[in-house]
Amino acid sequence: MAYRKLGRDNKHRRSMLATLTKQVINNESITTTDTRAKEVRKFVDKMITYGKKGDLVSRRKALAFLHNDKKTVDIVFNDLAKRYENRNGGYTQILKVGERRGDNSLMSIIRLVAEEKEETKEEKKPAKKATKKEKEDK
Numbered sequence: 001m002a003y004r005k006l007g008r009d010n011k012h013r014r015s016m017l018a019t020l021t022k023q024v025i026n027n028e029s030i031t032t033t034d035t036r037a038k039e040v041r042k043f044v045d046k047m048i049t050y051g052k053k054g055d056l057v058s059r060r061k062a063l064a065f066l067h068n069d070k071k072t073v074d075i076v077f078n079d080l081a082k083r084y085e086n087r088n089g090g091y092t093q094i095l096k097v098g099e100r101r102g103d104n105s106l107m108s109i110i111r112l113v114a115e116e117k118e119e120t121k122e123e124k125k126p127a128k129k130a131t132k133k134e135k136e137d138k
Contacts, residue, residue, distance in 0.1 A: 030111075095110075
C-alpha cells in the first residue's frame, strides 16, 4: 500500500490533503496529527517541485490539485521555487509535539525548511603550528 487512507473515503481524503497542503504553503507551518503530516509532506514536496519546473503543464497540475487556488499557486511558483532552487528535495520538516489532550493522538508540526543563504564557502585551513624559527623570532 503506497499511501495512508486516514479513515476517509477517496474524495474526502484528497480534499483534506489539498487543504492541508494549501495551509502549509500559505502559513509555512501547521500543527496536525503525525500521520496527516507524514502524508501531506509528499504533496507539499510535489507542489514545490512543480514550481521549480515552472512550465505550463506543472502550473496546471498544481492548480488542479489545489482546487484552482491561484494565490497559493503563485506563492509556489514565484516565492518557494526561488527559495529552494538549489535544494534537491526535503522542503518540509516534521517536528513531534506530543499527544493531543482529548484523544492522545500524536501531534506534529509540519513546516517549510528555512533555506540558508549561500555564503562564500571558503575552506578553513587548520591553524598552523608555530615552527621553532618563529618561536625564536618572537
